[in-house]
Amino acid sequence: MKNTRQERQADTRKAILQTALGLVAEKGLDKLSLREIARRVGYSPAGLYEYFDSKEDILWTLAKEGDSRLRRAALNIRPELPSTERLIQACLAYVDFSVHNAEYFIIINSLTTHRASLEEPASSESSYSVFLKIIEAAIDEGEIISRDNFCAEEITYSLWALIHGMGMLRLTQLRNFNADFESINRKAIETFIIGLK
């Protein structure tokens, strides 16, 4: 064999994760079956247990990956922009990722419903800490005022709830609803920020 054992192990893990993610996108999370993953990846069901401890382990790995990508999406904003505009664009990027990578978003939320929060501090505070930093910058620059003891952390939580709800509603209750969500979402975020001045 050409590749080393570790490389092949890593490749197989990736293949399993990729297949699982595709199946979630295709058939929905509740129809995701370990046996179907095995079938598509060319293994027996038992064979997968050489690479993951359980089905939940697979989903957990995907959740961490998705969380990391969600974070990067919010982080990848042009830094030369004024901090409020940076905040708005980070929010919009968060919602955009949630909607266009619904598989990840659904997996993340299905797991955290029945467990604690994501372990690693970096991943855990993930998106949250990204927004917190931008908001703190905006406060420093005087573009936002934290009146009424509405501190940076609380503002961050509130904005997080807003954009999280936007993504969630879009994928659930408003799934078949057509509207110019991007424009509406921008107005909503702007409105909230105006209330902070």
Add this chain to the structure above:
Amino acid sequence: MKNTRQERQADTRKAILQTALGLVAEKGLDKLSLREIARRVGYSPAGLYEYFDSKEDILWTLAKEGDSRLRRAALNIRPELPSTERLIQACLAYVDFSVHNAEYFIIINSLTTHRASLEEPASSESSYSVFLKIIEAAIDEGEIISRDNFCAEEITYSLWALIHGMGMLRLTQLRNFNADFESINRKAIETFIIGLK
């Protein structure tokens, strides 16, 4: 037998629903088993099919019930209050119900993830229409101004996203997080409304 057939049918249906709801609260939605419901209600698994077409039918019925109660929670606000305060309290009631009746909230959102929206117009637009009416009243009274083509429907959607996200985050990512959420949520909603003036 004392009761008529219809009465007994209705009673059994209620018992099944109640048992299912309790099991969701106790063990989580993904651990909900039709056989366990049957065990607790004193029936064989097959027997339940005399009362519901499927397990999903049970959950669907619960989702409609929960949606209706959620709506009533938001509706049950003292009408003599100024419309903005009514709006704030309706929002807080929505979040409060979501958090304290997590079973319902989880069922509603798990179903609408994989289906269309709730059928009946009354239930479907449910909470949405409640908030829409209050917001329209607030606009009429001049307490809120819809600038920038940010119309009543869009404002309603935005507020809905905000409070929906609050409930969702609380039950998932922030499950083990302690804070005075009621006070923070109020400040967040107020901030948004201030942005509408």
Add this chain to the structure above:
DNA sequence: TATAATACCGAACACTGTTCGGAGAAAATC
């Protein structure tokens, strides 16, 4: 009282996630 409709169950079917023991292949040791 005879007949029709309902309520309920046991058994079976096709699934599910997971475990275990044992093969065969690859790597490490000698």
Add this chain to the structure above:
DNA sequence: GATTTTCTCCGAACAGTGTTCGGTATTATA
């Protein structure tokens, strides 16, 4: 290069799932 150890992978089985079907009591209707 031969031998031992480690790693892969699978078949079979277990306990669990939702659902269907045929049959049997029980209840309501005629």
